Amino acid sequence: MTDIQQTVYVVEDDEAVRDSLELLLKSDGKTVKTYESATAFLREFSDAMAGCIVLDIRMPGMDGMELQKKLNERHSLLPIIFVTGHGDVPMAVDAMKEGAVDFIQKPYREEALLEKIEAALAQDREQRKSLGEKQEIVRRIKTLTPREAEIMDRMIAGQANKVIAIELDISQRTVEIHRSRVMHKMGTHSLAHLVRMVLSVKDLIDAR
């Protein structure tokens, strides 16, 4: 789950800048894909993409800011590093408000750029890892039977086995069996962990 291939997506209209950046990042060992326009990138975009975007803020046609908005609409997780020119700082500030990770002014020093890219990739990894964990929890929750799910909800609400047995009109022993199955299916031995896991995906479950 943690070994997803991360790619640096370079969106840059200037051919020389695009080409040189691709060479530079590749020489640093990065996987790089380049796009000559925001539209071209958007055409290929999918949730499966992992890594980060190095995005030129000024481009003919759709500019960097517009691409950022479109990606936000599609719930993209890809961190964006905006590349700005002199005098584009106000634009960069707006971009940051829209959730960009960082921006860097042209011409930049390689170290600074690579640093920012590393940070973006780490953030992407983090996001993706926690997303993976959450998806695992949701997957496990889905394996529960309706009765098990009901018991789990009550466990999380803090009800004792006895209370659960009385309220559901089943034997305390049956509750205990369900309870151990829930713990097994959810892959934990601790009630506290179970509570944390379920609460962390509360939004995902509610969204369903």
Added chain:
Amino acid sequence: MTETVSAPTEATVLLVDDNPQNLKVLYETLKDKGYRLLIANDGEKALELAHRNHPEVILLDIMMPEMDGWQVCEQLKADPVTADSAVVFLSALDDVDAKVKGFALGGADYISKPFQAQEVIARVRTHARVIKLERQLQKRNRQLESDQSRILNAISEGIYGLDARGNIIFANPAAALITGYHADDLVGQNFFKLHFVDAPNPADSGEESLPVWMTCHQGVAEHERGVTMHRADGSTFAAEYRATPKLEGDNGKLRGAVVVFRDITAELENERALDEARELVQEQRDQLAHASRLSTMGEMAAGVAHEVNQPLTAITNYARVARRMMAAETLDKELLAETLGKIEAQSHRASEVIRRIRRFMKKPAAGKEVLSIPALLEDTRQFAEVDMRNNEGGIEITVADDVPEVLADPVQVQQVALNLIRNALEATRSAGAADPVQVSATMMGENCVRIEVTDHGIGLPEDAEEKLFLPFYTTKEDGMGIGLPMCRSLVQAQGGDIGFERQPEGGARFFFTLPVAAGSGASCVPASQDD
């Protein structure tokens, strides 16, 4: 003993005889013949009447006591007032000597006594008519002469009449005034010596090259401006003159020249002042144009920085890549060379941007040159693109095949084109249109190239016709209202015209014209159009 008989417009005849009987006969003879008759019975009275009444004909008896006819005639001829009267002697002295003496004293005719009435009438009629005509002729002559001299005196130009050698035979008062000589002293002097050769600083070249020389010697009319002539006091003045050959009526033989000249020192001074003022205006326009270019560059600063940053960024990246290659265990020389080549290309790209900016910022303007329209527009397009990264449509240039080179200041024309193109890009962008800005060049007539910039913006406000080219009028939120007035001033300085048209499908079209390099040099401003 005087008497007036007929209309005063008629000829006056004075009858002089000491014999009353004779007077009576003469009187009766000439009465009712349409003359005004005066009568005197002695010389004294005759002179007095003649002086006062100016008779055409005087019938004068020779044999008179005290003052005889000859004496009277002598005195009549001595008085300028009466000198022109026709004196007809009357005498019984029928000898040749007497007649000769009479003619010698200025008598016009002779009638022998006893006279025949018919003869008296005929002779008086003849002489009266002759004298009357003569007097009319003289009067006319005097009038002409006075007209002529009045004209010559009134003319502020100096006028010389020269003979074929260049000697002055006539000079008007203005000629004397201009040259500082006395009018009487001029006549008889030699024109060439007086004003050129004998002057303190004579012309070095030969006589043939002297002004008016060819007119006097070859009969060639001359007209020159700015010739240096010498005055009486040795000072000089700048003159303009016209010399016309004087030809003899019958055979066309060259008789000299008439020279009309004037002192143009003040005129030249005025012209120089005007030239200076014109230069000052030109200088100020150039300075203003330069300031306006600086301001345009200021507006384009972000775009320019971007345009320079792109190659610099690429260069930095490539350099890093090259460094890594060299640090690698095996050196891929081919790849390294390729990367270095890319660095070089990007350096050229950056310097090209800077070169274009430097040329645009150059001060002062370079002056008029022969320019290729396609090259100029292409260069301007690349320049404008620095600033148009958000225009999807871009700029489309079409130049007709027959468009020749123009004569204009390259920087100022580019300034105008850039200004119009940037306006068009902005108008198109703010209207959200994706159509390209169209730039075209076509021939207009034989001597002008017309360059049009068409946008797809929202078009022009209704009062644009009156206001668009006024300073400080703007339709843009952050506009200064300097651009178009500056463009107009610059285009006019090239001898061109600038204006705009509304597009039927919305949007605006601005145009300007430039004179072609090989054209007639005439201005491209339509005659009917005024500012």
